[in-house]
Amino acid sequence: MNEQASRESLQNGDGAADFQDLFENAPCGYLSLDPEGRITRVNRTFTSWTGHSGETLVGRRFLDLLSVAGKIFYETHFAPMLRMQGFFNEVAFDLRCAEGAVIPVLVNAVERLDGTGRARSIRMTILAASDRRKYEQELLEARRAAERASRELREVNLTLEARVEEAVQKRLRAEEALRQAQKMEAIGQLTGGVAHDFNNLLTVILGSLELLQRRMPPDPILKRFADAAEDAARRGAQVNAQLLAFSRRQPLQAVTVDAREVVQGISGLLERTVNGVATLEFKLPQQAIPIHVDRNQLEMALLNLVVNARDASPGGGRILVEGCRGMVDGSPAGIWISVIDEGEGMTPEVLERVFEPFFTTKAMGAGTGLGLSMVYGFVRQSGGDIDIVSARGAGTTIRLRLPDAGVVLPPTEEASPLVEVRPSDGESILVVDDDSAVRAIAVSTLEQLGYPIHQANSGEAALRLLQAGLKVDLLFTDVAMPGRLNGIELAREARRLRPDLRILVTSGRLPEGLDLDAVWAAGGKFLSKPFHPLELALSVQSLLDGENQLPSAAAPSHGPGTAAGTP
Ligand SMILES: Nc1ncnc2c1ncn2[C@@H]1O[C@H](COP(=O)(O)OP(=O)(O)OP(=O)(O)O)[C@@H](O)[C@H]1O
Ligand SMILES: [Mg+2]
Known part of the structure; x- marks a missing residue:
């Protein structure tokens, strides 16, 4: 049945009007085209969508309703496709409407053939695609947003990795610093403990040698041995002092001094130490730089640093000692x-x-490896810091930061003249030490000078004697003792009972939480262990003579000496 015939049969039949209505008002546009693509027939839906009337459309080519891009697209793709396979489905086009507007549509096309197989007409069904295009647009935008988000996420991930890496590095550095600090702490505890015991032993050795020498027949050979033994014991005491310094538990006698004056005071010794190997220079400011430190220890530290600098400069060069307010x-x-x-x-x-x-790179006998340990312990115990900048072949800078006393210094006093030991005027002394050997040395030293002596082996025993009314002029006590009362507490109690009592406190290593301020607060004077009998005698004498001013009149302690193994 041909097109014309089917239309007629529709018109003649009952349902003809219905079919016509269905055709004209279907929810899609219908176009019939001739084989050349010219519109032959169009339904109302299509004319109402496009705003073009049926009359203007019939005779025009479907192509004319398309944009330039659409035309090219149609000619190159869909016209050939239609010719070859006879149809195409759901191809998206934009149709140009009457008022210049454009509507998106989807087009299905099918070729109708005649009996000989030649194209007779083309039927197009056109679906409105506004919704679908909108949906596609939204989909596209959603996809773009997703891509953007995932790109951002990738970037965040990249910087996150860098940030995590940085945090991990920071943490590793902190852990390393902690490990170092713990290592130093552990070594400090160990050396401090050993040094404490050695102090007592050395006090006994030095004291016994002294007493022995006094009773010895005047034999030059015996004297040589005794001198050698004393010399060795003193060197032992120096090593011990450095160990104690490292463990940060040595009793420091901090005073306020001008650092320039300390440096100038030992400049001669430093010159002799460098001995022309390198050129020693000093750079000190015009104004005083007051620090609060143990002067002997600072001198010792400077000496150790200069010895190290000298040893590191076998080919000469400059060694600069510089002081300034940081x-x-x-x-x-x-x-x-x-x-x-x-x-x-x-x-x-x-x-x-x-x-x-004991870390040293020097040859056997040339260094003990205690120099910088001493410097480190001293500086840290003094509330300061130490830093080193050094590189192979580029020299070394070691900087000590010490507490600024922040005061204006009075002019320095003249050193007090040397004191002679004189025998006792009959003043009596109570000697308290839990170590019987140390006690025995003190007792026999003081007895030889004619002092009547009483003894106790603990703080409690000593206090009981005083409470029972024992009359003594001076209390000489160790600090660390087993039992309820340590030496400082004993001093405090004794002072309460007897306000005029003179007090001399000795220790090689102050227990945790105690410093010399506590000794002074208890009204005592301090003598560090190991002490030489002469030092004990002088300290006792100056106290009994009424000097109770501390710390400038502090008992002499082992002054600066060269580190073991240095000239
Ligand atoms: N100024 C410096 N230049 C180069 N290396 C140095 C310097 N100071 C110290 N050192 C290195 O540090 C090591 C430890 O120094 P430290 O002063 O503690 O011990 P020592 O000098 O070897 O022995 P001691 O000081 O007990 O005689 C030295 O052996 C040396 O390798
Ligand atoms: Mg050294």
Whole structure:
């Protein structure tokens, strides 16, 4: 049945009007085209969508309703497809409407053939695609947003990795610093403990030798042996002092001094130490730089640093000792004392271990490895800091930061003249020490000078004697003793009972939480262990003579000596 015939039969039949209505008002546009693509027939839905009337459409080519891009698309793709396969489905086009508007549509096309197989017409069904296009647009936007988000996420991930890496590094550095600190703490505890015991032994050895020498027949050979033994014991005491310094438990006698004056005071000794191997220079400011430190220990520290600088400069060069008031961001930041050399410098491996006691790169007998340990312990115990900048072949700078006393210093006093030991005027002394050997040395030293002596082996025993009314002029007590009362507590109690009692406290290593201020607060004077009998005698004498001013009149202690193994 041909097109014309079917239309007629529709018109003639009952349902003809219905079919016509269905055709005209279907929810899609219908177009019939001739084989050349010219519109032959169009339904009302299509004309109402496009705003073109049926009359203007019939005779025009479907192509004319398309944009330029659409035309090219149609000619190159869909016209050939239609010719070859006879149809195409759901192809998206934009149709140009009457008022210049454009509507998106989906087009299905099918070729109708005649009996000989030649194209007779083309039927197009056109679906409105506004919703679908909108949906596609939204889909596209959603996809773009998703891509953007995942790109951002990737970037965040990248920086996250960098940030995590940075945090991990920071943490590793902190852990390393902690490990170092713990290592130093552990070694400090160990050396401190050993040194404490050695102090008592050395006090006994030094004291016994002294007493022995007095009773010895005047035999030069015996004297040589005794001198050698005393010499060795003193050297032992020096090593011990460095160990104690490292463990940060040595009793420090901090005073306020001008750091310039300390440096100048030992400049001669430093010159002799460097001995022309390198050129020693000093750079000190015009104004005083007051610090609060143990002067003997500071001298010892400087000597150790200069000896190290000298040993690192076998080929000569400059060694600079510099002092100044440190400034950070324009505000004072402690007193800085630096020793700078142009010597061999250190490898990172050496640098990491320099503060360890007994760590040395020097030949057997040339260094004990205690120099920097002592410096480290002293500076830290004094509330300061130490830093080292060194590289192989580029010299070394070691800087000590020490507490700024922040005061104006009075002019320095003349050193007091040497005192002679004189025999007792009959003043009596109570000697308290739990170590019977140390006690025996003190007792026989003081007895030889004619002092009547009483003894006790603990703080409680001593206090009982005083409470029972024992009359003594001076109390000489150790600090660390087993039992309820340590030496400082004993001193305090004794002072309460007898306000005029003179007190001399001795210790090699103050227990945790105690410092010399506690001794002074208890009204005592301090003598550090190991002490030589002469030092004990002088301390006792100066106390009994009424000097009770501390710390400037503090008992003589082992002054600065060269580190073992240095000239
Ligand atoms: N100024 C420096 N230049 C290069 N290396 C140094 C310097 N100071 C210290 N060192 C290195 O640090 C090590 C430890 O120094 P430290 O002063 O503790 O011990 P020592 O000098 O070897 O022995 P001691 O000081 O007990 O005689 C030295 O052996 C040396 O390798
Ligand atoms: Mg050294």
